[in-house]
Amino acid sequence: MIHSLEAHACPVPDSGDSATITLAHGEGGRLMRRLIREHILTSIGNEFLTVLGDAAILPPLAGPLALSTDSFVVTPLFFPGGDIGSLAVYGTVNDIAVAGAVPRWMSLAWIIEEGLPVGTLIRVLASIADAAARTGVRVVTGDTKVVPRGTADLLYLNTTGVGEFIHAPPPGPAALVPGDRILVSGPIGRHGMAVMTCREGLAFQPPPTSDSAPLMDAVAALREANLPIRAIRDATRGGVAAVLHEWAEMSHRTLSIDENRLPVTPAVFGACEVLGLDPLFVANEGTMVVATTQESASDVLEVLHSVPETDQATVIGEVTDRAIAPVVVRRSLGRPMPLDEPLGAPLPRIC
């Protein structure tokens, strides 16, 4: 299954190293320790990770803790706008941030398919190092397993993040009331379409680019502005539709979205049209849904527009009493139509 790096429209980094990972690298002996010392510690080492103990020993945190885990099985490993390394860091940081906590530390576990070029590992590590530096999150403990050819697809990562609650988190979707406004922090569907078109070798012009990015600065800016935020959630698997359905279920309200107001890039619009996909169902990796009061919507927008990662935030709809369906979309013409709950897998292995 070592085909992923050869897909058409995907950026394939120069490996720079002809060596490959062997099963022996995963067995806790000298080869594994050399791999860790020469490559992992040099790129992402810090005073916690360098100890290489069974467990990292970390200073106490004053507030409640946030804990979040994610595995990353994306193919290809490198795609327009990101790669599995930065995706893993930002994905974990975002889960912590939208829960209302400040990301502090993360673990990093590798499941490597025998035969992975060492150069690929080095490139992923460099990306992890960049993303960790950008977010201030430190990789403090790790694990490396190597499995035989044909029992993975080049590389899977797992990251588990620890955050600290310094302020009270938003009340959550149960607090939604009619009139509340629903915002998205940027154009939707970019990550899923970037990975898919590059994986399938579809030559769209312009090519969709992933939105993979950290949302912690945007969440912090909202907190500092002290605005009445009801709920925040990053719209990953299942897209914005999955968040809307979850919030509708937890609030017993209807979330009513205006199709004309959905921000979609020309690249995503074109690719979705050709492939018959609705961008509402396509995964994002640096885009969140925010609910706030009617009165505060414009202030929330102003704050989001001041942060680079969310400078295209926009209001897409509002909360109403429970109507014909949990989630409805006002299409360009005609009456509001129910929006289905994402059932399955339009796009497997996009994160």
Next chain:
Amino acid sequence: MIHSLEAHACPVPDSGDSATITLAHGEGGRLMRRLIREHILTSIGNEFLTVLGDAAILPPLAGPLALSTDSFVVTPLFFPGGDIGSLAVYGTVNDIAVAGAVPRWMSLAWIIEEGLPVGTLIRVLASIADAAARTGVRVVTGDTKVVPRGTADLLYLNTTGVGEFIHAPPPGPAALVPGDRILVSGPIGRHGMAVMTCREGLAFQPPPTSDSAPLMDAVAALREANLPIRAIRDATRGGVAAVLHEWAEMSHRTLSIDENRLPVTPAVFGACEVLGLDPLFVANEGTMVVATTQESASDVLEVLHSVPETDQATVIGEVTDRAIAPVVVRRSLGRPMPLDEPLGAPLPRIC
């Protein structure tokens, strides 16, 4: 690669459910939420996990934190003495415990190969639930990914544990001085030989059984006895030999082991003889190495013998000034011989 459950000497649980996991179960939609609600929450749910937020919200811990991550890629999933579920819980608990902390919470991330019987998932979940109950550790957050056939081998798990340091941890291997005694907490090499003989269909009588078990009670008993422990480490990948080499390197001493004193079960002894393996290099999953002062060795043994999981603990050697090699073994006949550092992979995918 769905062959593993058919290996000869392996216990194959009755699946009890003819359904299989599909790619759609991993995509964040309705199928995935049903899987989580019907199976995962019913077996391991608690007030933290049940929220199903982006991140678990956990109460503050007073002391420093321990964080440890491990992926489990063992094949077969079920083996004499354990399975991937209990292995994942005990492995994480042990990493936290031997670091000197009290295990509190853990994350649980699934990478499932399309086609895994739902019954297998249910059996693994039951085992995780039992192990979590036995150790008091709570699964507070999780993630589920499904990858296409041929890109995993039935099931991989990742667990990341959070522990709390209530007492100061042992000083560690750098504190070793000549005369210190080296103990193991039970017969060595059981886990690796159990998995390997069952995977390869080797019909040894008696069959080796895994030592997979939690070590937190034993570590707590040592702490409560207030004995001068220098270092503790569970002897997983690379076996006891890997721990001895790490400690020798960090202490700049020689660790001298007496082959006659190494506890080895008849089953492991027989299997190792036939396969030409040294039990010192074979992985354990519920056996630790402990270093203490010469004077306290018998007291430490007494404490360990009072705990069920370590009731066969024994002294296997001592620390000396740096001699001919970092680790030496006094074989039955003749002079001490250097013990190699584990280089590679005698037994892949045993954890």
